[in-house]
Amino acid sequence: MSKRVALEASHACCEAVRMADTDVVAAYPITPQTHVPERLAEMVADGELDAEYIPVESEHSAMSACCGASAVGARAFTTTAGVGLELMHEVVYIASSMRYPIVMVICNRALSAPLSVWCDHSDVMSVRDTGWIQVFCQNNQEAFDMTLWAFRVGEDPKVLFPVMVHFDGFTLSHVTEAMFLPEQEEVDRFLPKKRQYQFALDPDKPMTHGAFGPPDMYTESKISQEVAFRKSKELIIQGWKEFGKIFGRYYYPVEPYRAEGAKTMLLMMGSLNETAKLVVDRKREKGESVGLINLRLWRPFPFEELRQAVKDAETIVVFDRCISFGGPGGPVFSEVRSALYGMERMPKVVGFVGGLGGRDVPIKDIEYAFDRGREVAEKGSEEIFETVGVRGKVEGIREPKGVYLPAK
Amino acid sequence: MATKARKTKAAVKKLRTASEVTWRDMEVGGILTDAGSAALRRTGDWRSERPILDKEKCNKCGLCWLYCPDAAVDACEDGYYEVNLYSCKGCGICAEICPKEAITMIEEEEE
Incomplete structure (x- = not known):
């Protein structure tokens, strides 16, 4: 039996991280995501979540720490927003290309300048092509549901891609709504207790993660990533079907x-x-x-x-x-x-x-x-x-007159 | 000191070169599951100069073997040294360090 509770989306996704028995959380606080790392730090300090909480010095380090954690087979979570995601950018590509199923919550925020901590989707679009599975939430229930689902889909050995869960900064992150929290037993039926990962770094079985890709290997590497990423859609849908069977809420790509x-x-x-x-x-x-x-x-x-x-x-x-x-x-x-x-x-x-x-x-x-x-x-x-909603009649989102081409 | 050459040239040639590896052969995330596999790959393809060893001048001191940053110098059983050209990047440190000036760097185009 699920329990009806009142939570903001920031705290709702933390409940999913807790119930997923996440091993490592590495995050740097940034508005409007701050409540997420705050609540997770509290959970770890209070013994509600048995995870390693790494208080990193930047978002770049947050994602790097998650890559390391994921490489040894840990279940890793991070979260950021807006300009924090920009600072993390380099390592965002590394996580997906090295196929580390990290789950990241983004409380969507505008990019500077002018400085804005409020919601829009500019941060999302800057990471559009990074090879992460990306989903959007409409409400706080979905913030919980998508976060939980993200662990299962990302970690599936047939998928092995990181997942970004997007929800709107402030509009959802800071607004309390009624929602349902499932029983731990239901979560355990949906998500394996521990992550299975055949390439986990192990001193007894040495291997190389993150090798150099010379021009004669890089293209093959990227094409194999793209083929696997396209194919992941089947497992994404499968994950939603099974989520629906257990929790009674069904989700679809469109x-x-x-x-x-x-x-x-x-x-x-x-x-x-x-x-x-x-x-x-x-x-x-x-x-x-x-x-x-x-x-x-x-x-x-x-x-x-x-x-x-x-x-x-x-x-x-x-x-x-x-x-x-x-x-x-x-x-x-x-x-x-x-x-x-x-x-x-x-x-x-x-x-x-x-x-x-x-x-x-x-x-x-x-x-x-x-x-x-x-x-x-x-x-x-x-x-x-x-x-919509712009003061003054908008004119000029168009190309200037005249065409400039080389003469024939 | 080193005891034997790692791989003979013939053995290296049996391994698949990059041109034989397709996208389907890539391991998930580009992970290399065998440790030390760089020794099995042609990683010196982009070299522009290569070292030539003169056995007449060589006194078998082993400094080239010791200083090579890529472990591309193999110690042979007869006490001399041989450069593994599948791995050598042509940096010239061996030629620079050789006290007998037994190593010279020549342009790759030269025979």
């Missing part, structure tokens, strides 16, 4: 909400989905043909699920909480558009950017995204992407 037959669908990641559900409910009551798509699995990208989910839609409105300066639109927008490219009946894809640096995205802004999105799909727009 989660439609009232999207049946909807002509216009809004697609977003993270906690804004919860607000958007209200908007969809209201618009549906008024008879509007709208739906919502929650993109849960960000990497590896669920191309086929997305195509299936939107195949009958006319317009997809994609809401990004990040700017790709000078690029084709927000990062989620450009991924979605390229995922749908080549479909027989490809929906129009309209990109919106909003909710940057903790800017609130109220119901009216999401209503506007739906309405303006439909208008842009119909009539087009001068701007490469649309914006």
Whole structure:
């Protein structure tokens, strides 16, 4: 029997780390993630969690310590946010390329400058291509569920990739919600007590981790990593199926909400989905043909699920909480558009950017995204992407006139 | 001092060279499960100069063997030394340290 409790997402994910009997926690505190390492340090100090807590001097060291721990077969956890993830960046690639199934919670935060400790998804996008499995949470229950699931999927010998669990800084990390905590016995049925790892470093069985990759070996190494990473999607889904069987909550790479037959669908990641559900409910009551798509699995990208989910839609409105300066639109927008490219009946894809640096995205802004999105799909727009919640009429997100090419 | 040469050239040649290894042969995470496997790989491919030993001048002191940063100098049973060119990076330390000037570095293109 699970227990109903009130926790903020930061503390919810710590409960998953505790129930997973994590061996090593190495983390450096940074707003808005601070409550996560604080609570874990408290758990270790109070004897609730039998783990080695390494109070490292930076995020770069946090991930390095986790790599070392994971190399000897320990279950390792770390957590960071925003600029902390940037400082960690080098080692983020190393963890995935050396196939260490570290679990990392990111309390999504904007990147400086101007200095902002508040939520957006710029930090996520800077690590988009690092080869980590990445999932988003909509609420605190999911912060617990995804963290627990992450250990199991990452450590599966057929997967062996690290997993990032994203939840929105402050919006979820600091907000207390009702949620369910399972029994330890249920967790033990879902997650093996100890990690099984055939390549664990052992003085009695010497081997080399992190060898040099000369030009005649590097490409083969990266291709084998990419093939394994794409294949991990099967085990990701399998993990969610088994999670559902034990805990009764089912998760999917792409989660439609009232999207049946909807002509216009809004697609977003993270906690804004919860607000958007209200908007969809209201618009549906008024008879509007709208739906919502929650993109849960960000990497590896669920191309086929997305195509299936939107195949009958006319317009997809994609809401990004990040700017790709000078690029084709927000990062989620450009991924979605390229995922749908080549479909027989490809929906129009309209990109919106909003909710940057903790800017609130109220119901009216999401209503506007739906309405303006439909208008842009119909009539087009001068701007490469649309914006919500910006003071002043936005003009100039476009290329200057004139084309400069070599003369023929 | 060293007792025997690690691998004869013939033995090294039997090992798979990089051109025979495909992406399917890569171990998870690029981990090398056999310790000391660098001795079995051609890691000197990018050398631009190679050392030539003159047995006439050599007094078998073993300083080249001792100073080689890559352990690419093998001690032979006759007391002389031989450079393993599958491993030698061509740094020239052996030539520099040799008290008898028995080692000279020559350009790779030269015969």
